[in-house]
Amino acid sequence: MDVIPRPEPCAPSSHLHHISSVSTSHPPRKAEVALSPSHPRATSCASSSSSTREKPSPLPSKHHSWLLRHARHTFLNVYRRLFGVVFALNVVGGVVLAWRFDGHDSNEFVGHLATATAANIMVALLVRQDYIINAMFRLCWMVPLSAPLRLRRIVTKVYEYGGVHSGAATCAVVWFTLFTGYITQDFIREHVREPAIMTTTYALLALLVLLVVTALPCFRFSAHNTFENVHRWGGWFSLALFWAELILFVHTQAPALGPALAKQPAFYFLLLSSLHAILPWLRLRKLHVTPEQLSPHALRLHFTTPMPLFVSLRISDAPLREWHSFACIPSRAGPTAGGSLLISRAGDWTRKTIAAPRPDYWVKGVPVTGVLCMARLFRRVVVVTTGSGIGPCLAVIQDIAGSPLLRGTTSRGTRCRVLWSTPTPLQTYGQAICDAVREVDSQAVIVDTRREGRPDLVAMAWQLYRAEEAEAVFVISNPQLTRKVVYGLEARGVPTFGPIWDS
Structure with a gap:
């Protein structure tokens, strides 16, 4: 299991939290070692020692019959x-x-x-x-x-x-x-x-x-x-x-x-x-942005226009043709100081945008609220995400968890645990994104799928849910994986929520 580590070796200690990695294509090899808030800032991503491995808890059986579950x-x-x-x-x-x-x-x-x-x-x-x-x-x-x-x-x-x-x-x-x-x-x-x-x-x-x-x-x-x-x-x-x-x-x-x-x-x-x-x-207008090339696969667009919390923006380079929605990650100085959008390669438009970003994009209407903001209705939640889904997650969990990076939050004290599965997180999304994840959850479970293989997110989310005595799980991923994880957990009695892509 990969995490955002520190430069020095990480040895297990009594105050470190251990969660096992479960892969669909490989046997469990490494356990996640969560970082203590007192540890120095991380500068790289690496796997923890295999000595920290724990035997994963088996998933319980799904509730009810197949017909009743699917109904x-x-x-x-x-x-x-x-x-x-x-x-x-x-x-x-x-x-x-x-x-x-x-x-x-x-x-x-x-x-x-x-x-x-x-x-x-x-x-x-x-x-x-x-x-x-x-x-x-x-x-x-x-x-x-x-x-x-x-x-x-x-x-x-x-x-x-x-x-x-x-x-x-x-x-x-x-x-x-x-x-x-x-x-x-x-x-x-x-x-x-x-x-x-x-x-x-x-x-x-x-x-x-x-x-x-x-x-x-x-x-x-x-x-x-x-x-x-x-x-x-x-x-x-x-x-x-x-x-x-x-x-x-x-x-x-x-x-x-x-x-x-x-x-x-x-x-x-x-x-x-x-x-x-x-x-x-x-309300059609142009949003001026400053592009930051994170990698050949990811781009971050910074803007100074004030934005409310928990929202996403629809942007376009051709207003009469196509629009794409991205969550606003608030600035560290607070939402009145602007924020950023995280874009990763997921189609022709995003590929073109990452290769040749523009200094401004069209926006219309008002910023709209999304599913993850409902996490603020719970005391403890597990947030499961893959790839650039960390963007919409950071847009919300920094506020609901009362992140010290974000001023002017409306936090009600929700405790967030983060499970992020992505290939080469540091190289793809940069140190700032990794730091932001760690600030929200010092024990964040970050799986480098390039090295560890694709994990069994249902099993890992279940373990975190039980270990944290969470009240709900939120899933932000692609449509197929979101439906799989949401169903896999709901069928076992876990309240799980995720976007439904109905528009």
């Missing part, structure tokens, strides 16, 4: 439960609407279908707004540490709010499909005579279906840039078509367009949706 933690996770709640509410609304509809006033019924579509589109847009996301997280932060642990664990799942977004968006397509069916029926019966309405209706339906299909995980992960462009441009065009649809439909019902529109609930839902689609772009 609870996969098929019916919080994201899908929220999706189900939204869908169920829409079903109830549909039943009430069908019960009240007497079958005579077709125009009134079609108007209700348009209202339901617009309402769901509004909900889908609002729940993705940065300021609403931040408000949800800040509301959850009000839960005190004295609250029951079960309540705090439930509240922490607020980051799965995307289930509301996808549920509302899917329901909007269902409602508009019904709307299209009734409009088509009226056109066949010659109750609707305007071809423009039919053209707009089918164009909008095709666009909404395209938005939903490209948002499916299988497509979103395999062609993420296409997904982003379809959602950006398709979303704008769908709002424009919806306005055209609403105006054409209302105009066929009443000669006075203005008063007739004002009586339509769909008008206000659509107006609110349009305002929120524009809102982030009103």
Whole structure:
């Protein structure tokens, strides 16, 4: 097991903490020797002596049957439960609407279908707004540490709010499909005579279906840039078509367009949706940065613009094409002094950025809060991360743990243990990042995968969780590994949280 060591030899002593390394491709070879806060600053990364090795504790069996485990933690996770709640509410609304509809006033019924579509589109847009996301997280932060642990664990799942977004968006397509069916029926019966309405209706339906299909995980992960462009441009065009649809439909019902529109609930839902689609772009601006080349695989962008704690920034070099989100690591002088973004090679855009960084990047909207900030609801947590995931971790744990490197923290005294698995941490990310990790957790478990092989993070996280009597585990890694560790620990009764990559 690798740690941030000191230049002199490290010998085990009574106040050093030992955690065994468990590798998926190699037998346990070395144990992690945690650094005492009293030891000198480290200048390199090296393995500890094999004399410190301890026999790893075996993982307990997973709870419940395979079917029940997957039903609870996969098929019916919080994201899908929220999706189900939204869908169920829409079903109830549909039943009430069908019960009240007497079958005579077709125009009134079609108007209700348009209202339901617009309402769901509004909900889908609002729940993705940065300021609403931040408000949800800040509301959850009000839960005190004295609250029951079960309540705090439930509240922490607020980051799965995307289930509301996808549920509302899917329901909007269902409602508009019904709307299209009734409009088509009226056109066949010659109750609707305007071809423009039919053209707009089918164009909008095709666009909404395209938005939903490209948002499916299988497509979103395999062609993420296409997904982003379809959602950006398709979303704008769908709002424009919806306005055209609403105006054409209302105009066929009443000669006075203005008063007739004002009586339509769909008008206000659509107006609110349009305002929120524009809102982030009103804050489009450039962020001036100072690039620091850490290695051929990692780049750190420093900026002096004040930023709140616990947030990430979306940056772009071409605002109409693609955006990438990175966590803000606060400056040692506090968040008002700016901070930095840690970027590692994970795709075409990051590879290009590391090779040729720019002096400024576009940002829009407001900085948004992420999942790891919910660690402040617990007294003791284990943070598991790999590679450049240490960036978002440092952005949060320096504050919640009350790091002496960071002034003006809002710490509630959360104790953080860090498990970081990455190839050649010192050479890739530099001494400053390694020092920051050690300042947060002097006993940080840092695995150099280039020398030790890939560890069994589930087993190691379990050991840390038990040894520290932690209340929760947070995982920041790539999608596949995050899902594996989260499921592996949740199936053993460990409250585990990690991003779900639903956007």
